[in-house]
């Protein structure tokens with residue numbers, strides 16, 4: 001509750017609004033400050049001066065000196081520094097970002113200590129505001145995950161806390177996808193692939209939206225890349241709306257909700273499982289929503305009543321699942337031989353039996369059109385991989401194979 005009021009208060013003070021509009025006011029004074037340098041002298045600075053500094057952020061970031069971005073009166077989380085303490089009150093931190101990486105920036109602290117969180121970024125990072133997670137709940141830890149551009153960049157993070165906290169940044173190389181051998185894992189000569197947040201989509205062509213707080217959208221790196229690649233190709237093929245990505249794993253690899261004292265799933269640990277919304281065939285959002293008439297079986301099991309599926313874009317769903325199972329092909333072309341193969345191996349897909357019937361009907365049509373390869377088609381048609389499951393009347397649950405992901409962040413400061 002405190003958080004909601006606080007966020008409103010910040011917006012009223014002009015922080016959030018200014019960051020969105022990014023008026024081209026020149027920076028009042030931009031001078032290099034050492035990594036972790038002095039905090040803003042006081043929190044008494046007027047809304048006007050905050051606004052000026054905020055508006056200038058894109059310029060400040062893009063005209064950064066070789067030593068890194070600078071921000072008068074703010075702090076810098078330099079590249080060599082994974083985390084830094086945040087005092088109670090307002091903080092403004094320029095977070096340096098490496099090129100071509102997946103990055104999760106997080107504010108950690110007591111769950112209800114967040115009064116305000118906002119960001120301002122240069123054009124090269126895209127519009128992080130317009131595409132934020134639809135379900136942030138104002139709690140800590142608060143994360144923002146993003147894919148960084150080809151050049152090093154900087155993200156201005158504005159935080160207001162009513163208790164001391166921490167700012168952390170984890171970075172993963174999206175090209176390091178090779179699975180470690182089980183033997184090497186056992187011997188300790190190789191490590192598990194890392195857990196990282198699914199980046200905020202910044203381009204309509206990304207083909208997805210985030211339907212959960214970002215702290216619950218962490219996955220093993222290869223799963224992140226596999227999902228993004230398949231969702232983008234499905235978007236290119238069908239040119240329909242974005243498909244929602246719901247709960248994955250919590251930021252520390254636990255099931256979502258564990259950090260609030262109650263896990264909301266039995267599974268969803270270690271960055272291997274993710275819930276996907278059902279693509280809509282009408283104009284409604286492709287989110288977590290029931291697309292059938294639900295029926296309680298024996299008072300405890302919810303299923304779709306047979307023959308009641310409506311407004312499901314089964315073609316798009318079957319296409320997406322086929323891509324996840326079989327791997328995308330360059331430019332989405334039909335490629336019966338020598339395909340690259342899956343980026344992350346799918347272990348199983350769970351959804352309601354009624355949707356499975358629709359997926360299989362659509363898969364036949366996809367095969368006629370040569371939009372799916374025989375291997376992906378065969379996998380969707382057999383019961384081993386695509387399985388009916390009760391209570392899955394409003395989403396598809398995808399589980400990936402391989403080792404549990406390695407969390408990059410510990411719950412408390414080391």
Ligand SMILES: [Zn+2]
Pocket residue numbers: 265268273274275396397398
């Ligand atoms: Zn699930």
